[in-house]
Amino acid sequence: MNLGQAIKEALESLYSNKLRSILTILGIIIGVGAVIAMLAVGEGAQSTITGSISGIGTNLLFVYSGNFSNQDVRNVKDISMDDADALLDQYQAPSVAAVAPMVSGTLEVTANGEKKSSSINGVTPSYQSVRNAELTEGSFITEENILGRASVAVIGVDVAKALFDRTDGLVGESIRIDGQPFRVIGVLKSKGGSAFGSEDNVVLVPLSTAQARLLHKNSDEIDMLLVQATSAEVVSQASDEVANILRVRHRTKVGLDDFTIFSQQDFVSVAKTITGVFTIFLGGIAGISLLVGGIGIMNIMLVSVTERTREIGLRKALGARRRDILIQFLTESSLLSLFGGIIGIGLGWLISFIVGKIAAASGSPFNPLISFNAILLATLFSTAVGLFFGLYPANRAANLEPVEALRYE
């Protein structure tokens, strides 16, 4: 009996038990649909997150105090304003174009009786060029603001909308940060959502003001340095130069740096790792439902074998070999799961489409990606599930003794 014949007979048999076949397939549909949707959401999240990290700028370095990978480092010296100045040395660090020290924290911002919890960044004028921060109105923080510890703020659009319900004509308005009055001198151009929350929900204040009055730090204490390399090609050189300068200044032992430098590439790879794990986790959960669907197939195939014992006996009496019976039942179970897989891909596509729509409607646009690999994986995996879970029932059918099978009532 050839395969085409086997498929035709299997289809007839599945068709003659329509309801049962549909219910069995449903388990696979849900399983494959879930796998496809979860992988699509995971991959969509990955591309959105890595995309937004890339948007930060390819020539940036982030310098934090403390060693993130080596727990043995003690006596960490905080990064200071002097460190920041030292990095601007053209001879020791020719690849460094600009350095923006900053402190940050999350505080409550209020105005007009409205309030919003925002991230408060204490920055210097160099922040504007390093982060490529554009303004829709007003001006950025100046050296005079820093020297005078001025109570001025540049606000993001989310803050503007929350407090004033508009995004223009805000220069000169006053807001309170942690209860202290500040005057708005500029509004930032929207940057959209990012991996780290909205970059529009931010208030920029002079570094010295933030240190002294909002985040209560020493005038020398800095959370992080943003270092801009002269070009994207020399980022790793710039990283080495920064590291060498800081090692000398902090007198660290070899291999025991008390600071950590991340490049945008590092963030991308970390984000990829995290979202990769996240995708595998989601896919794994969905895979469990596929497994359950497979068990459903096995269950139904076992029932079917028992029901058709006489038919199997007859077929054997007419000359069916073990292999013929095996192929007959394996074809049925594989077809069941293949159909389930195909419909499941459609369902998965629909789910991820809806997830995308919901994400767009809730303001964080995000495109679930159904990759060709995911479809291939789901199809192969569901067919494999059918084969695997069909194997035991089919084998049982093939091993029936013709005499006993014919006598079965």
Add this chain to the structure above:
Amino acid sequence: MAEFPVIQTARLTKIYKMGDVEVRALAGVSFKIYKGEVVSIMGPSGSGKSTLMNLLGCLDRPTSGRYVLDGEEVSTLDDDELASIRNRKVGFVFQSFNLLSRQSALANVELPMRYAGVGGPDRRERAKSALESVGLADRVEHRPTELSGGQQQRVAIARALVNDPAILMADEPTGNLDSKSGKEIMELLLNLNRTSGTTLIIVTHDPTIAAQTQRVIRLRDGLIDTETK
């Protein structure tokens, strides 16, 4: 009748083990059936009648003894070889017809040829002519549920004949039929024997059926009791 023995058994035994108890279903049966003969096998239940039929039909292997079917020693073959022997040399007609209810008469008759690897058009042609020979040329596309008992048994006979077997094994072929269609089926079987020389073995407990055959093998307690012509 012709001289060639299509069936030849020598001291055929079959012992079933049920736990510690051994049941000797066949205790050494030797006989020959010649080509073109019509033989009935009779005996009370427990006489080993069904066991003998299973062995002759190559559905089962004997515990000991030899069985030569159409010149081939079959008592030592493995499962797949037995399947192939059944496919080519044995045609079965069962009491309860055993047709696949989902498939047409034609598809049912085609089934043995599918396992024999006969190609599509040839298969359909042969199945049609087999159905014609049992008088069902106009019922080819009917399903078994749309046919009467007698017609279903005719389909089964067509299915048994389609691979041109050496023997036709009929197990109580009229057992599920009313007397009129039973008579017609017997006539059909005997007629097939007369016209195409099919060797016919009928397992029955009905003396009127046995009376229509040329030879009766009576079994009792796993042994041949009497053989009458």
